[in-house]
Amino acid sequence: MISMEKSSQISGFYKLPPQERLAKVKELAGLTDEEAAVIGATGALKWEQVDRMVENVIGVIPVPLGVAVNFRVNDKDYLVPMAIEEPSVIAAASNAAKMAREKGGFKTSSTGPVMRGLIQVTEVKDPFSARLEVLAAKDKIMELANAVDPILVKFGGGCKDVEAYVREVPNKPGHTMLIVHLIVDCRDAMGANAVNTMTETVGPHIEKITGGKVYLRIISNLADRRLMRAKAVFGKEAIGGENVVDAVIKAYEFALADPYRAATHNKGIMNGISAVTLATGNDTRAIEAGAHAYAAITGTYRPLTTYEKNADGDLVATIELPLAVGLVGGATASHPTAKANVKILGVKTATELGEVMAAVGLAQNFAALRALATEGIQRGHMQLHSRNVAIQAGATGDLIDRVAEAMVKEKKVRADRAKELLEEFIKQ
Ligand SMILES: CC(C)(COP(=O)([O-])OP(=O)([O-])OC[C@H]1O[C@@H](n2cnc3c(N)ncnc32)[C@H](O)[C@@H]1OP(=O)([O-])[O-])[C@@H](O)C(=O)NCCC(=O)NCCSC(=O)C[C@@](C)(O)CC(=O)[O-]
Numbered sequence: 209m210i211s212m213e214k215s216s217q218i219s220g221f222y223k224l225p226p227q228e229r230l231a232k233v234k235e236l237a238g239l240t241d242e243e244a245a246v247i248g249a250t251g252a253l254k255w256e257q258v259d260r261m262v263e264n265v266i267g268v269i270p271v272p273l274g275v276a277v278n279f280r281v282n283d284k285d286y287l288v289p290m291a292i293e294e295p296s297v298i299a300a301a302s303n304a305a306k307m308a309r310e311k312g313g314f315k316t317s318s319t320g321p322v323m324r325g326l327i328q329v330t331e332v333k334d335p336f337s338a339r340l341e342v343l344a345a346k347d348k349i350m351e352l353a354n355a356v357d358p359i360l361v362k363f364g365g366g367c368k369d370v371e372a373y374v375r376e377v378p379n380k381p382g383h384t385m386l387i388v389h390l391i392v393d394c395r396d397a398m399g400a401n402a403v404n405t406m407t408e409t410v411g412p413h414i415e416k417i418t419g420g421k422v423y424l425r426i427i428s429n430l431a432d433r434r435l436m437r438a439k440a441v442f443g444k445e446a447i448g449g450e451n452v453v454d455a456v457i458k459a460y461e462f463a464l465a466d467p468y469r470a471a472t473h474n475k476g477i478m479n480g481i482s483a484v485t486l487a488t489g490n491d492t493r494a495i496e497a498g499a500h501a502y503a504a505i506t507g508t509y510r511p512l513t514t515y516e517k518n519a520d521g522d523l524v525a526t527i528e529l530p531l532a533v534g535l536v537g538g539a540t541a542s543h544p545t546a547k548a549n550v551k552i553l554g555v556k557t558a559t560e561l562g563e564v565m566a567a568v569g570l571a572q573n574f575a576a577l578r579a580l581a582t583e584g585i586q587r588g589h590m591q592l593h594s595r596n597v598a599i600q601a602g603a604t605g606d607l608i609d610r611v612a613e614a615m616v617k618e619k620k621v622r623a624d625r626a627k628e629l630l631e632e633f634i635k636q
């Protein structure tokens with residue numbers, strides 16, 4: 209925190225070289241040499257690379273990168289890079305993927321890499337008539353949109369359709385807006401820049417057609433035309449018996465019945481999906497926004513997965529959610545670690561990436577539900593979290609594992625106990 213007598217108003221901060229910004233922040237925030245050095249350790253990334261990725265750069269914050277194993281998706285094996293700070297997530301994904309293999313792993317499908325670009329048209333006198341005029345001018349609108357992205361069109365993508373909706377403004381009864389949607393196939397791009405450019409390009413033409421005033425022109429993160437689906441059958445014996453099948457179904461029903469539980473259920477899914485999103489340099493906020501908006505698309509917030517029992521008594525699990533991820537554009541192609549991670553994964557298209565991510569989300573959710581509905585989450589999770597607790601208590605070297613193991617054995621994974629154990633071990 210900056211002390212009271214120092215101001216955070218620093219005009220031109222962004223014009224400084226990153227190391228000078230770091231020095232300034234060090235002075236203002238009273239960082240030690242060691243703290244400043246940690247922030248400034250850019251590792252394999254060069255200062256000029258990070259400085260061009262975002263603004264006001266002073267360093268990097270490395271996040272652990274792990275690889276989930278055992279994934280078999282559509283009869284192909286994948287190593288899944290996951291960037292995440294939370295322990296037990298990667299172990300859990302690998303655990304579920306191992307159990308899924310017995311019945312063939314994951315089967316996936318999708319609706320293709322299609323996004324919606326939104327154009328808000330206000331002050332339209334006759335919105336229902338204007339809507340029809342927009343739809344009638346669809347070909348011209350698509351032509352204008354596609355003219356600004358010939359590369360996307362060359363790859364088979366581009367604006368493919370136009371939709372239009374008259375929306376009532378809830379806090380102003382009787383007051384409407386016309387919302388025009390550009391339906392854009394983004395191929396291997398996430399598509400935000402491409403779609404936003406298209407919406408801005410066609411804006412003036414939409415004003416001409418409708419006689420209204422165009423305001424916002426922006427992609428929608430509720431990517432309901434870019435749905436990724438995955439399914440797996442977990443054999444009852446492989447997961448611990450028919451009672452475990454029933455227990456997982458009950459856990460799912462809890463999420464169906466109660467939005468408070470559904471939020472945590474979906475958080476567990478996103479543990480896996482966000483970790484792959486980050487590892488591949490994709491936009492974690494776009495993915496999270498899309499997933500949670502889709503979970504609430506019926507008006508009730510619901511789990512993104514389903515669980516049921518088949519005729520053999522095995523557990524059948526499915527997932528469906530929007531996943532707007534790309535292999536070109538954004539940081540996906542500019543961040544060297546993201547590029548290497550895509551190589552580890554071995555996906556060739558953005559849709560293949562999205563489908564594998566759906567499988568990871570399903571695996572993650574199943575592992576968590578199985579643990580929650582049987583022994584509880586803490587045994588597996590806390591066992592792995594115990595090392596963090598030991599480090600927080602000041603343990604280093606061999607002492608980290610000794611303190612962690614002792615806490616797990618005692619079933620007391622707590623900071624105060626870690627400190628006590630550490631003191632005991634140091635005295636010995
Ligand atoms: C943690 C496990 C996997 C232990 O599970 P276990 O039964 O002790 O594992 P196992 O010894 O039988 O091993 C099975 C496989 O799991 C993997 N595995 C096993 N251990 C490791 C490890 N140390 N490091 C890496 N991988 C590991 C590994 O692939 C292994 O296969 P093998 O290599 O032996 O052929 C299990 O208890 C589990 O799946 N727990 C679920 C944990 C979880 O979901 N964590 C997420 C964080 S909690 C949260 O944020 C979400 C939540 C829970 O709130 C969501 C919700 O409420 O729905």
Ligand SMILES: NC(=O)C1=CN([C@@H]2O[C@H](COP(=O)(O)OP(=O)(O)OC[C@H]3O[C@@H](n4cnc5c(N)ncnc54)[C@H](OP(=O)(O)O)[C@@H]3O)[C@@H](O)[C@H]2O)C=CC1
Nearest residue numbers: 359360363394395396397398399400401402491494537538
């Ligand atoms: N609401 C949101 O989610 C928003 C997100 N963003 C950000 O936008 C970025 C993603 O935008 P995006 O449009 O994907 O990125 P880019 O604009 O960087 O990349 C997409 C472009 O790459 C070119 N391209 C080359 N090969 C292909 C191919 N095989 N498939 C598709 N396109 C190809 C296309 O044409 P060309 O070469 O002509 O450009 C395409 O327009 C992310 O950084 C995201 O964080 C930005 C605004 C809002």
